[in-house]
Amino acid sequence: MRIRFGFVVLVALGFLPGAFFSSTPAQAKKLNVITATTDMAALTQEVGGDRITVESIAKGYQDPHFVEAKPSFLLKLRQADLLITVGLQLEIGWLPPLITQSGNPRIQIGANGYLDASQFAEILDIPTGPVTRAMGDVHPLGNPHYWLDPENGRRVAKGIAGKLGELDPTNASYFQEKFQDFDKRLTTAKQKWDADMKPYHGRKVVTYHNSLPNFAKNFGLNVIGYVEPRPGIPPTPSHTIELIGLMKRENCKIVMVEPYFDLKTPNSIAAQTGAQVVKYLPSVGGEKDVTDYFKLFDYDIALLTKAFQATQ
Amino acid sequence: MKNLITWVVVAMLLPIPVVAQQSTQSPQSPQDSSAMEQRIKDLEERIIALEGQVRMLKATPAAAPAQPSPVPGGATAQPQVATAVPAQAQVPAEAAPGALPVYGGASASAKALNPDISVIGDFIGKAGGNSVQPTPSLEMHESEIGLQAIIDPYARGDFFISFGESGVNLEEGYITFTALPAGIVAKVGKMRSAFGKVNMMHNHVLPWVDRPLVTNNLAGGEDGIDDAGVSISRIIPAPKGLFLEATGQVFRGDSGEDDSPLFHASRNSDVSAVAHLRSYTDITESTNIDIGLSYARGHNELGTDFLTQLYGIDATLRWKPLRRSIYHSFVGRGEFIWSQRQQVPTEQRAFGFYTSADYQLGRRWFLGGRYDLSDRSRFANLTDKGGSVVLTYWPSEFSQIRGQYRHFSYADNLSANELFMQVIFSLGAHGAHPF
Numbered sequence: 001m002r003i004r005f006g007f008v009v010l011v012a013l014g015f016l017p018g019a020f021f022s023s024t025p026a027q028a029k030k031l032n033v034i035t036a037t038t039d040m041a042a043l044t045q046e047v048g049g050d051r052i053t054v055e056s057i058a059k060g061y062q063d064p065h066f067v068e069a070k071p072s073f074l075l076k077l078r079q080a081d082l083l084i085t086v087g088l089q090l091e092i093g094w095l096p097p098l099i100t101q102s103g104n105p106r107i108q109i110g111a112n113g114y115l116d117a118s119q120f121a122e123i124l125d126i127p128t129g130p131v132t133r134a135m136g137d138v139h140p141l142g143n144p145h146y147w148l149d150p151e152n153g154r155r156v157a158k159g160i161a162g163k164l165g166e167l168d169p170t171n172a173s174y175f176q177e178k179f180q181d182f183d184k185r186l187t188t189a190k191q192k193w194d195a196d197m198k199p200y201h202g203r204k205v206v207t208y209h210n211s212l213p214n215f216a217k218n219f220g221l222n223v224i225g226y227v228e229p230r231p232g233i234p235p236t237p238s239h240t241i242e243l244i245g246l247m248k249r250e251n252c253k254i255v256m257v258e259p260y261f262d263l264k265t266p267n268s269i270a271a272q273t274g275a276q277v278v279k280y281l282p283s284v285g286g287e288k289d290v291t292d293y294f295k296l297f298d299y300d301i302a303l304l305t306k307a308f309q310a311t312q
Numbered sequence: 313m314k315n316l317i318t319w320v321v322v323a324m325l326l327p328i329p330v331v332a333q334q335s336t337q338s339p340q341s342p343q344d345s346s347a348m349e350q351r352i353k354d355l356e357e358r359i360i361a362l363e364g365q366v367r368m369l370k371a372t373p374a375a376a377p378a379q380p381s382p383v384p385g386g387a388t389a390q391p392q393v394a395t396a397v398p399a400q401a402q403v404p405a406e407a408a409p410g411a412l413p414v415y416g417g418a419s420a421s422a423k424a425l426n427p428d429i430s431v432i433g434d435f436i437g438k439a440g441g442n443s444v445q446p447t448p449s450l451e452m453h454e455s456e457i458g459l460q461a462i463i464d465p466y467a468r469g470d471f472f473i474s475f476g477e478s479g480v481n482l483e484e485g486y487i488t489f490t491a492l493p494a495g496i497v498a499k500v501g502k503m504r505s506a507f508g509k510v511n512m513m514h515n516h517v518l519p520w521v522d523r524p525l526v527t528n529n530l531a532g533g534e535d536g537i538d539d540a541g542v543s544i545s546r547i548i549p550a551p552k553g554l555f556l557e558a559t560g561q562v563f564r565g566d567s568g569e570d571d572s573p574l575f576h577a578s579r580n581s582d583v584s585a586v587a588h589l590r591s592y593t594d595i596t597e598s599t600n601i602d603i604g605l606s607y608a609r610g611h612n613e614l615g616t617d618f619l620t621q622l623y624g625i626d627a628t629l630r631w632k633p634l635r636r637s638i639y640h641s642f643v644g645r646g647e648f649i650w651s652q653r654q655q656v657p658t659e660q661r662a663f664g665f666y667t668s669a670d671y672q673l674g675r676r677w678f679l680g681g682r683y684d685l686s687d688r689s690r691f692a693n694l695t696d697k698g699g700s701v702v703l704t705y706w707p708s709e710f711s712q713i714r715g716q717y718r719h720f721s722y723a724d725n726l727s728a729n730e731l732f733m734q735v736i737f738s739l740g741a742h743g744a745h746p747f
Contacts, residue, residue, distance in 0.1 A: 059597070059634055061634060061635050062634045062635070062637060063637060063638055066637055066638055068630075068632060068637075070592070070594065070600060071555040071557070071590070071592040071602070072553070072555055072592065072593070072594050072600070074547060074555065074557075075547070075555055078495055078547055092741075099490075100468060100488055100490050100497070101497060102490075103490070103492070103495035103496060103497045103546060103547060104495065105466075105490065105491035105492070105493075108465065108466075108490050108491055109462055110462070110465050111465060111491070116368065118364065118367070119364035119365060119367060119368045120360075120361065120364055121360070121364065122360045122363075123363070123364075123367070133708075133710055136708075137708070137709060141367065142367075155357070155360065155361075232708065232709065233708055234675050234676065259635065260635055260636065260637065260638065261638075262636075262639060262675070
């Protein structure tokens with residue numbers, strides 16, 4: 001009798017809703033892609049065109065390390081055919097429980113609908129020695145901010161196009177065409193970006209967080225220091241003084257800051273070194289009009305070149 | 313697998329010096345040099361692709377069989393370097409003496425298949441006396457070891473083993489089946505049940521040093537409803553924007569403190585059950601509200617004929633502006649619990665609640681408060697109440713220092729003023745906790 005009561009509860013709460021409302025997503029129509037960040041969504045949109053729907057969990061103006069694992073995201077994930085992550089443990093603090101709780105076998109880690117986009121990209125800052133937390137919140141697999149190199153954008157887009165084609169073979173050639181088109185447009189755009197940045201090759205900059213190694217490598221910037229004393233550790237007075245000294249010695253006039261960090265320390269550093277604070281965007285959607293992958297670089301490069309000119 | 317990759321990399325790298333030599337010997341046309349540049353670029357692309365595959369292989373769960381690396385041209389390139397391979401291929405194996413094959417050796421890196429291991433220390437110091445709920449002056453309250461991993465493509469496993477000062481307790485240890493049909497998520501093992509909010513939380517994620525009075529008086533104390541059993545949950549379709557999740561759980565029927573259990577199974581059939589309905593909605597992108605209804609039912613220590621039933625309502629309001637998410641946030645929460653306990657001579661109906669608010673002042677500082685009121689489950693006419701003020705400092709994500717001032721007025725005209733100091737520190741990779 002008593003056991004039966006327990007099972008009645010189980011059945012009533014677990015199974016019955018499933019039986020009554022089991023709403024399987026319509027497989028025949030567009031692939032439903034959910035991405036961890038807006039940059040992956042933007043690249044997916046480029047190659048997926050109108051044959052997919054894509055939505056990002058994190059917003060472009062949000063720190064992708066610290067997204068809350070809200071249940072409303074589960075509603076998106078449970079309907080997803082494909083989940084694309086940045087990888088390299090960028091989302092380790094919030095994505096794994098969402099995947100587990102989604103009840104969606106398609107997007108579980110290792111399943112066909114789970115794509116870690118970092119596998120396609122050139123990854124920098126892979127620690128070679130032992131990694132400890134004394135280094136701050138380091139990413140033991142390498143720097144996850146790889147999408148800020150257009151070449152990596154190209155590689156990731158190619159990888160995503162392949163994955164979309166694998167999941168939706170009828171549209172595979174369409175995705176490949178879209179990629180070819182994106183590839184061409186990116187080459188053209190990159191020539192312009194390279195030309196814009198060329199006069200400032202080798203310029204020294206300081207960044208708030210270590211999120212620009214790929215960008216710096218690609219566009220020839222020289223990152224000499226960080227406002228954070230260690231990745232993920234907020235600025236400390238002693239480190240700030242050291243950094244000011246370093247910037248004066250090296251004649252560094254640019255402090256690049258992500259929009260989600262407090263500007264107090266960067267502003268005081270700038271005031272004491274005569275540097276400019278550049279509030280660059282690390283992700284698509286960081287500002288309203290930065291709606292795609294191209295506009296992200298357009299925006300950042302315009303900001304940077306202006307700042308370089310002003311601090312000649 | 314790794315050997316194969318080494319082969320391919322070697323095969324790809326070899327042509328480069330050859331090409332380079334050729335170019336120095338003969339003057340070249342611009343066409344040649346651009347073709348060569350293109351070729352080097354192609355090689356670079358392939359190396360990046362290979363590096364990516366190596367990273368993926370290292371991280372792949374054991375269950376996935378080794379796949380042949382789908383590198384175009386890889387197979388044709390191999391014969392060229394056949395003689396050089398044996399020596400090259402052995403290098404990585406020798407360089408990593410710990411890398412014995414595991415689980416069939418899908419990956420050369422044994423460590424990659426170990427579960428994520430974490431240890432969380434919870435130290436509590438206290439000043440002030442309390443004769444009703446005595447606690448030591450200095451105490452290594454708990455050391456929690458977490459072992460978490462993906463088991464196979466269908467399930468993940470989580471173990472949390474807590475070492476108190478005098479004993480070890482399996483706080484949780486369960487398998488979660490993540491690939492069931494119809495969106496069902498099932499857990500089997502020992503787990504903290506889904507009754508309300510605080511019952512699900514481990515000590516180190518509480519915003520306070522202690523647990524609320526209502527938890528101690530009505531809902532099983534520090535361990536709460538934490539038992540061996542089966543849990544099934546599913547998201548229920550609802551109007552757009554509303555998240556509804558139903559959870560049903562059946563346990564053996566033993567919960568609560570040893571000296572005053574909440575549930576006790578005198579016979580095998582005295583199982584307990586917990587049901588939870590959670591609703592959640594985003595009001596704006598920064599603000600959301602989370603309301604839950606809970607029910608728990610089990611037999612108490614008086615015997616099979618004596619039932620204890622708990623009804624609970626929990627409500628949480630969260631605010632976190634996305635653009636400044638690491639600097640400011642607010643959580644307001646309340647849990648209300650009604651207990652109905654059959655005992656001699658008469659059934660006791662008790663009620664208790666707490667309400668709390670926590671505000672994040674800056675990146676590292678949190679200020680909070682909690683109000684407590686609760687009847688006692690065995691003597692419902694006795695009511696304890698009290699309040700706390702809490703200040704927390706986070707040196708980093710991985711440690712917290714907390715001070716809490718607490719005043720309790722107990723029903724028996726006793727009161728206690730206590731000052732707690734807590735240090736929580738975490739080692740290793742502790743998985744994220746449920747939101």
